[in-house]
Amino acid sequence: MIELSRTEGVRDWFRPEVPGPLIGPHVLRTGHGRILVDDPADPGTVLVETGGGNYDLSGDPAGLGHALLPHGFYRTDEDFAPLLAERSGPVYRWPRVIYELDRAPCPVPTVAAELRTLTPADVPALAGLSPELQWITETWGGHAAAAASGLAVGAFTGGRLVSVAVPFYLGERYEDLGVVTENGHRGRGLSAACASRVAEGVLSRGRRPSWSTSPDNRGSRRVAAKLGFRFVREDQLYVTGAPPPPGA
The missing domain is CATH 3.40.630.30 (Gcn5-related N-acetyltransferase (GNAT))
Structure with a gap:
C-alpha cells in the first residue's frame, strides 16, 4: 500500500456521506491521518488511518497484497474480515447505533x-x-x-x-x-x-x-x-x- 500525497482522487470513495464514523472525510478535511492505496493512479483498495487506531478499509481485498493491518477499530465490510483475522489477530464485531x-x-x-x-x-x-x-x-x-x-x-x-x-x-x-x-x-x-x-x-x-x-x-x-x-x-x-x- 502506498501513502497518497495528493488526496483529490479518492474523495468519491467516501460519497455519498452518511452519519457515523467519517474517517476518510475527516482526514481529507483536517489532514490528521493518512490515506493509503494499492495504486495511486487508479485506486482499487483504500485504507484510511486517523488517530486512536481508527481505520476505514474499502475496495477490493486483493489490493492489500501482503500489507500488515495494525490493531484498531475498522470501518469495513464482511469481505475484509478474513484478512483482518489473518493479519491483525482476533477480530471482534462491535455493535454500534447511529x-x-x-x-x-x-x-x-x-x-x-x-x-x-x-x-x-x-x-x-x-x-x-x-x-x-x-x-x-x-x-x-x-x-x-x-x-x-x-x-x-x-x-x-x-x-x-x-x-x-x-x-x-x-x-x-x-x-x-x-x-x-x-x-x-x-x-x-x-x-x-x-x-x-x-x-x-x-x-x-x-x-x-x-x-x-x-x-x-x-x-x-x-x-x-x-x-x-x-x-x-x-x-x-x-x-x-x-x-x-x-x-x-
Whole structure:
C-alpha cells in the first residue's frame, strides 16, 4: 500500500456521506491521518488511518497484497474480515447505533459550570483529563490541534476541565460528535451542555451533527436522546487486538 500525497482522487470513495464514523472525510478535511492505496493512479483498495487506531478499509481485498493491518477499530465490510483475522489477530464485531440531529438541539438545563470554547491556552487542561478520557482528541492528532480548532467546548468547575465535546470526525455533510465527562461529575448535565453547544456550531456551519455509540452505552444514548438526536441505523465496527471497550 502506498501513502497518497495528493488526496483529490479518492474523495468519491467516501460519497455519498452518511452519519457515523467519517474517517476518510475527516482526514481529507483536517489532514490528521493518512490515506493509503494499492495504486495511486487508479485506486482499487483504500485504507484510511486517523488517530486512536481508527481505520476505514474499502475496495477490493486483493489490493492489500501482503500489507500488515495494525490493531484498531475498522470501518469495513464482511469481505475484509478474513484478512483482518489473518493479519491483525482476533477480530471482534462491535455493535454500534447511529443517530442524527436535523434541527436545533433540544434546550438543556443550565449547568453549574463555566462552559466555553477551548483555546490553545487550554492544552494543559486537556492533558489533565483522566487517562480513560484522553481519546477525545486522538482524531485531531492530540490536544494542541483540538484546542486550536475552535470547535471543542469544555465545562470547567473549580478551574478544572471536567467535560469536553468536540466533532470527533469532520465530514462534508456531517460532523460526528464525541463527548467525555469525568466520572465524579457525571449526572450533572455537563455532557449534554457541551454537546449541545458543539451541535449548534455544526448546524451553523451548514452541516448536520451525528452521534455514534454502542447499544450498551446507556449514558451516551441518554445524552443523544436528551438533545433530540433521532436513530438512523444500526452499524458495527471490526475491532482487532483486544475486545471492544464496554459501555460506560
